[in-house]
Amino acid sequence: MRETQGETVQVPPLSDDLAFLDIVTEWDVDSTFHEWRAGIVVPATFLPGSLPRVIAICNQKGGAGKTTTALEFAMALVARGLRVRIIDADPQEASLSVWLRYFYPEGVEPADRKNLMHLYFDQSVTLQEITYATPFEGLYFVPSFPDLDDVETKHPTGTETELQFHLSKADDGIDVNIIDCGPKLGPLTVSALVAAHDVVIPVQGASGLDVRGAAALNRTITSVQGRLNTELRVAAVVLTDFEKSTLSRQIGGRLAKAYPNAVILPARTSVRIGEAQLAKQPLRIFAPGATTVLDYDRGASILFGNGVAA
Ligand SMILES: Nc1ncnc2c1ncn2[C@@H]1O[C@H](COP(=O)(O)OP(=O)(O)OP(=O)(O)O)[C@@H](O)[C@H]1O
Ligand SMILES: [Mg+2]
Numbered sequence: 001m002r003e004t005q006g007e008t009v010q011v012p013p014l015s016d017d018l019a020f021l022d023i024v025t026e027w028d029v030d031s032t033f034h035e036w037r038a039g040i041v042v043p044a045t046f047l048p049g050s051l052p053r054v055i056a057i058c059n060q061k062g063g064a065g066k067t068t069t070a071l072e073f074a075m076a077l078v079a080r081g082l083r084v085r086i087i088d089a090d091p092q093e094a095s096l097s098v099w100l101r102y103f104y105p106e107g108v109e110p111a112d113r114k115n116l117m118h119l120y121f122d123q124s125v126t127l128q129e130i131t132y133a134t135p136f137e138g139l140y141f142v143p144s145f146p147d148l149d150d151v152e153t154k155h156p157t158g159t160e161t162e163l164q165f166h167l168s169k170a171d172d173g174i175d176v177n178i179i180d181c182g183p184k185l186g187p188l189t190v191s192a193l194v195a196a197h198d199v200v201i202p203v204q205g206a207s208g209l210d211v212r213g214a215a216a217l218n219r220t221i222t223s224v225q226g227r228l229n230t231e232l233r234v235a236a237v238v239l240t241d242f243e244k245s246t247l248s249r250q251i252g253g254r255l256a257k258a259y260p261n262a263v264i265l266p267a268r269t270s271v272r273i274g275e276a277q278l279a280k281q282p283l284r285i286f287a288p289g290a291t292t293v294l295d296y297d298r299g300a301s302i303l304f305g306n307g308v309a310a
Pocket of ligand 2: 090095182
């Protein structure tokens with residue numbers, strides 16, 4: 001694992017006087033719409049996770065906000081001095097790896113550099129070998145390329161437990177591993193769920209999880225909990241692209257009911273997200289005062305508690 005990639009950029013903490021959302025214990029369904037202000041729901045039963053930790057960001061629905069959530073949580077955590085590794089487990093061409101590559105001075109350039117695919121197919125590859133430094137101090141990542149899809153089609157031996165095996169062996173001082181899953185519930189996503197302590201489910205704040213999609217995701221999570229990872233929990237549901245509306249209020253209420261022990265985190269919408277993507281920068285760097293950044297920042301400190309006190 002290379003420690004630096006040329007010059008590193010330090011990600012600063014946010015100032016405390018910004019317009020953070022309130023933290024509440026229940027999703028408010030009682031007040032009038034006019035009075036209602038969404039808050040971050042932290043149920044009384046919720047306990048922050050200890051470090052080191054592995055989080056899988058999953059939803060088989062495309063465009064739910066998984067990659068944005070993975071990157072912005074990671075940036076919030078490195079701003080608190082943690083060492084974070086993002087594992088790109090999405091074979092899509094337009095995945096995080098393609099994006100991250102652009103803000104590399106030297107670049108984790110070509111697909112012939114060792115990447116996540118090699119972990120599943122080559123017994124001699126270690127996680128450290130495929131972990132690269134980024135320009136941001138404390139942020140590391142494991143890239144993937146479209147050939148990662150071979151894991152879905154060729155089923156190498158031990159796929160389900162491969163990532164868990166390597167993560168449990170890795171002794172490289174990483175505090176938090178964040179796995180950005182693709183929009184599928186195939187073997188790769190299952191291997192991420194087997195490796196994880198926590199699942200975070202991003203849901204488009206204005207469209208929700210469709211009923212069948214939610215049932216399929218829950219079946220996969222339950223099956224992994226039953227067979228391969230009894231400790232796995234749904235730690236948070238992130239309502240991405242969140243705006244105050246009757247629909248987003250209903251969706252938040254439904255999800256709070258469906259996941260009574262999980263944090264419900266509205267990640268408010270921001271036009272700056274698209275601009276940040278065009279500029280090929282994490283939102284936190286491009287527009288540190290954007291509401292979305294504040295929400296991910298608060299969410300990260302709730303999920304990790306004293307490990308990263310706000
Ligand atoms: N809080 C937000 N406000 C506004 N736009 C958002 C927000 N979160 C995500 N988006 C936008 O939603 C789109 C999809 O986000 P993202 O790529 O993170 O989803 P994804 O679940 O990773 O998609 P895929 O399933 O293709 O991997 C992006 O264009 C992103 O800019
Ligand atoms: Mg994605």
